[in-house]
Amino acid sequence: MVDVLLARTAHLVFAALWAGSVFYVAFVVVPLARDGAFNSTAPLETISGKLATISRTSSLVLFLSGSHLAAAVYDSNTLFFSLRGRLVLLMVALWLVLTALVEVATKRFESGLNGKKIREPARDALPLFRAAAIVSVALLLVAGALTGGIARFV
Template sequence: MPVDAVSRIVHLVFAAVWAGSVFYVAFVVLPLARDGAFNTTKPLEVLSSKLTMLSRVSAVVLLVTGGHLAGVLYSFDGEGGPSLFSSTNGQLVILMLVLWVALAALVEIGAKRFESGLNGKKLREPAQNALPMFRAAAVIGILLLIVGGLITTGFVHRL
């Protein structure tokens, strides 16, 4: 049981930090870069590198902790607990997995677009090119947190 509690806590913390970081980059950092608030590419290169690392680590941690929780809380046939495929919460877990893959992909694509432009010592254009990817990723991050809240609270069972 303590492993399950630790898994939930670690899962939620990493999800929140990842989603929050992507949101901050999408709605604060990239608009500032696009509008010319930076004189050099160096801080943006560091930021992009750190965000990419955070994204990758978070993706792995969420895969491990989420996989553990899904294995403990759900079954494939409905005999050992709610079914992953036919229960509402199980379907939300599958939706969360799809959103998780989309978030990871969008952050990777956005970071590559941003970094490739920064390597050419440009500031505004790479920020503009990466902005749609990061904004989409931020929306998906928020959706992930909403779905996680629905699963955690069992809200859908009370409708």
């Protein structure tokens, strides 16, 4: 039982950290870069690198803790044929999409920054970062539905 508590706590902390980081970069940092608020690529390269690290670490922790929770709470019948199980599967799909979007967006952004440009790579990567932010919010909404026990109300 303690293992489930620890897995849920780690899952929640890393999901919030990941979603918040992606949202901040998508709606604050990259728009500022696009609008010319930075004079150097150095801080943007650092931020992009930190986001990639947070994303990869969170993705791994969420995979491990989520796998443990799924194994502890669900069997194949409840995972595929119950509302809660389908919400868990939706979270897995959103997790994969978010991981891919952040990876592609940071690579696109960093490759432009390596050319010592700021505005153009920010403009090119912004739609991907914003899509990632929307997916991260969707993940938190699904997590809230699971945590709040939405299956009891349906």
